[in-house]
Every structure is written in structure tokens, then in C-alpha cells.
Amino acid sequence: MQKMMKRYFKLILGFFIFAIGIVITINANLGYAPWDVFHQGVGNILNIKIGTANILVGLIMIIVGVLNGKKIGIGSILNMLLIGAFINIIMSNNLIPIFLNTYIRLITIPIGMIIMGFGTFLYIDAGFGAGPRDSLMIILIEKTNKSVSFIRNAIEITVLVMGYLLGGPVGIGTVIISLGLGFAIEFVFKILKFDPKAVVHRGLNDEIEGVKSLFKI
Structure with missing residues (x-):
């Protein structure tokens, strides 16, 4: 039980740190990351906060995953709910300043990406689902049957174009994040000597069985 609680703490901490990284890149005010351009575009159309749009899009992605037979873990659901909620909390309370100096804004984008890398490490290493x-x-x-890089780039370009058409902010920061986020995450993984392929994820059925075992149902 204690081990599981530590894993849940790592999972939630990872989401919070990831949200901090996102808000730092947003507050650099040089253009959002492709998915955040899309989230903001959705937010513009539905008149909701970017974090709420993040949750809504995540819910649709989970439904698509379930319909295609993907194993959904508690981490998948919490990812959908908490990252967006944390973004709303951080931005609503101005916990991270909006950067005005151009040089500082350029520096904060890679800092935000590195922070997202650490957040990614934590929530993947917790092992509760993609x-x-x-x-x-x-x-x-x-x-x-295409490569990971091809599919990832195709998704990023698609959501970027859709987000831009919906009024999401695009700028030099968008380009930097699009080209650099993968490298930033890989850099963090190398520093921590972390292999995400080695993580065995728990599904929802595993969590249900764990609860039954705990309460001897």
C-alpha cells in the first residue's frame, strides 16, 4: 500500500510539474506549443479556459483509444483531468509571471520544455498508463505502419493548423517547441538513465483488482 501511494504521488507530481512547464512556455508569450495552440483555439470557440479545453480534448482522445481497443489506465484518466486543472489553477492565480523581456522570454521556453521533460519522466515512470x-x-x-517521428509530426502539424484556424496563438515559440520538445524530453531521460519502454503499466482492471484485494471484496 505504501509503495502504491508513492507511485500515485509521483504520478500526480509529474502532472503538476508538466503543467508548470506548459504555463512557462505560454507565459513566454512567443506562441504556444502545437497542442496548446489547438487547446486555446477550442477554448476560444467554446469560451472556456485553456486548461478546460485541454481536459475536453483529452476526454475525446480517451474515447478514441477505448473504441480502438487501447488499454486505459488510471493514469490516462488522471492525465486528462489533472494537467488541465493544474494549468487553470496556475494561470488563474498568476503563480508564474508573464515574461516581458524578449531575451528572458526566449530563455524561458527551453526551461519550460526541460521542466515538461521532468514531468513526463515522473508520470510515465509511475506506470499507470499512457x-x-x-x-x-x-x-x-x-x-x-508509419514511423513514430512521421506520425508524431503529422499529429503536431494537424493540431497546429486546426488551432491556428480557430484563433490559437502561433509564433517563434511554437517553432522552437515543435522542434525542441522531443529533444528536451530525450535529454531529461538520458540524464536520469530512464527507459520508458521498460515501464510496465497498470490498467484499470489492475486497479479494480487492487481495491478488491485491499478491502477483501
Whole structure:
């Protein structure tokens, strides 16, 4: 039980740190990451906060994953709910300043990406299931038999274009994040000597069986 609680703490901490990284890149005010351009675009159309749009899009991704037979873990659901909620909390309470100096804004973007890398490490290492958007990538790889880089780039370009058409903010920061986030995450994984392929994820059935065992149902 204590071991499981530590894993849940790592999972939730990972989501919070990831949300901090996202808000730092947003507050650099040089253009959002592709998915955040899309989230903001959805937010513009539905008149909701970007974090709420993040949750809504994540829910759709989970439904798509379930319909395609993907294993959904408690981490997938919490990813959908908590990252968006944390973004709303951080931004609503101005916990991270909006950066005005151009040089500082340029510096904060890679800092935000590195922080997202640490958040990614924590929530993947917890082993509670892939994130909703990761599931979409896996589905498309399986259906098209294309490479990871091709599918990832295709998804990023698609959501970027859709987000831009919906009024999401695009700028030099968008380009930097699009080209650099994968490298930033890989850099963090190398520092921590972390292999995400070695993580064995728990599904919802595992959590249900764990609860039954705990309460001897």
C-alpha cells in the first residue's frame, strides 16, 4: 500500500510539474506549443479556459483509444483531468509571471520544455498508463505502419493548423517547441538513465483488482 501511494504521488507530481512547464512556455508569450495552440483555439470557440479545453480534448482522445481497443489506465484518466486543472489553477492565480523581456522570454521556453521533460519522466515512470494523446499516436502508428517521428509530426502539424484556424496563438515559440520538445524530453531521460519502454503499466482492471484485494471484496 505504501509503495502504491508513492507511485500515485509521483504520478500526480509529474502532472503538476508538466503543467508548470506548459504555463512557462505560454507565459513566454512567443506562441504556444502545437497542442496548446489547438487547446486555446477550442477554448476560444467554446469560451472556456485553456486548461478546460485541454481536459475536453483529452476526454475525446480517451474515447478514441477505448473504441480502438487501447488499454486505459488510471493514469490516462488522471492525465486528462489533472494537467488541465493544474494549468487553470496556475494561470488563474498568476503563480508564474508573464515574461516581458524578449531575451528572458526566449530563455524561458527551453526551461519550460526541460521542466515538461521532468514531468513526463515522473508520470510515465509511475506506470499507470499512457496519456490520452500518446494513445492516439500509438493507434495511428498501428493503423498506418508509419514511423513514430512521421506520425508524431503529422499529429503536431494537424493540431497546429486546426488551432491556428480557430484563433490559437502561433509564433517563434511554437517553432522552437515543435522542434525542441522531443529533444528536451530525450535529454531529461538520458540524464536520469530512464527507459520508458521498460515501464510496465497498470490498467484499470489492475486497479479494480487492487481495491478488491485491499478491502477483501
